[in-house]
Amino acid sequence: MKTIIVFIISGQAFFIGNILLILSIIFSFYTGRGQEKSKRKSHLLFQVLFRITFYSGIILYAVSGTVLPVVLIMALGMAIISFWLLSQRKNRKNRLWLNISRIIIVGICLSGILSETQYCEFPRLPNVKRDEIHVFGDSLSGGIGKKGEITWSDLIREKGVKITNHSVGGAGIKGFLTNAGKLKVKNALIIVELGGNDMFRKVPYNEFYRNLDGLLSKLKSDDRTIMMFELPTPPWQCDYFQIQRDLAKKYGVYLVPRRFLSKLVFNKEYTVDGLHLSNAGHKFMAEEIWKLVKNSVK
Secondary structure (H helix, E strand, O other): OHHHHHHHHOOHHHHHHHHHHHHHHHHHOOOOOOOOHHHHHHHHHHHHHHHHHHHHHHHHHHHOOOOOOHHHHHHHHHHHHHHHHHHOOOOHHHHHHHHHHHHHHHHHHHHHHHHHHOOOOOOOOOOOOEOEEEEEEOHHHHOOOOOOOOOHHHHHHOOOOOEEEOOOOOOOHHHHHHHHHHOOOOOEEEEEEOOHHHHHOOOOHHHHHHHHHHHHHHHOOOOEEEEEEOOOOOHHHOHHHHHHHHHHHHHOOEEEOHHHHHHHHOOOOOEOOOOOEOHHHHHHHHHHHHHHHOOOEO
């Protein structure tokens, strides 16, 4: 079950859904009724393949929770409906419109894949040496206070890096607005790992936007680099990570793709309760974060 959850919230379902829709369009060219008996079996096979890929693609596309422009979603929906209705008819006069709907579906699927790909790649931070790191996070970064716990920031500190962890277990974004404004350091790398508790508490989207906007505006300066973890959200809460993306563009924040946290927190090897990190989880997170920041700190 957890594998399915990770598949959906990590964004993989979106890519597979698009690929299946494109395949269904290809299969649709071979679903006609052949005049020869020898062709009937092959046509039947392609009909089955078409139905499987078409319906599976639509379902995965829907549950992925990936947000595309409303215009594209409406165009895709209309094209899919038109394609389905026209494909049920054997009238040759409909062939032109059928092919147009095919082209629209494939075009939108390809544009969606290209658009979302940019959010699947790990960020390349600028090769500017920052003096120190400051972390603003919740329990994933601050830990749960368990005896013998060593957080990922502690492990990075062992590499000789000056790092200050401001994280607080159970904290939401709003709780850091005051402290963020008091941060006077210069030439620093800021790591933001927040929003999970806001999502769990179902903080209204407009409030979430306002709080995150306020936090990033206070942390942002020309002599700071900000890196933020994207939230792995269920389909019905996808607006949270879309807000992160919008504000990341606004403030020039480097985003760590949602597939990172989704694979981490749902891994038994890396968590103590299916959510909070074990020492193995902190070690894994430290190693992955170090790969991202090692060329950007002294």
